[in-house]
Amino acid sequence: EVRLVQSGAELKKPGESLRISCKSSGFTFSRSWIAWVRQTPGKGLEWMGTIDPGDASTSQSPSFQGHVTFSADKSLDTAFLQWDTLRASDAGIYYCARLTHYFGSETYYVFDLWGQGTAVAVSP
């Protein structure tokens, strides 16, 4: 079955570190792009960035650059999202999603497969 399975909910304190995971199955992980998307009540869905597990290259939204780190372990078919220093404002639901491109009259980039989400709470 083609799927992305994310790690479980987290409750952390401001200043702590955190790494959440996204394990793929049913498709070639190293030939895919994995994106991270945050969802919060105030800002809705926000694309954070994308990693190419094949060469570990990343593309990040300026809104998140420098605050989070994307990584991937091809041997585990797993992508990771990491914070070294959490803030209260990092609370939200984090989704990993496969970024796929379809070719037509143009090249269409879509998030065609999503993990179930990881809820992150940050509170003193």
Added chain:
Amino acid sequence: DIQVTQSPSSLSASVGDRVTITCRTSQTIGRLLNWYQQKPGQAPNLLIYGASLLQTGVSSRFSASGSGTTFTLTITSLQPDDFATYFCQQSHLSPWTFGLGTRLDLK
């Protein structure tokens, strides 16, 4: 960043109705606009890409159109399973951005 504005933010309808949701972008994006459906407690699910192309497995009751800066998603003959939140997302320019969503609920 390209701003994406959806309207209405919420919508009430009955089973069997036809509804339309609008998405506008702050600059022209050609046809690089995707639509997603999200049900409570679930991840978003791709419905439409390239402004009007139906994702495999999605019901033909969903259709969409538009180009440039104005796009619409139409759902005909609403079914109970359609009551959810709908998001549009532009893929023209990084950072890719989403609308805030339209919540469709049962009247």
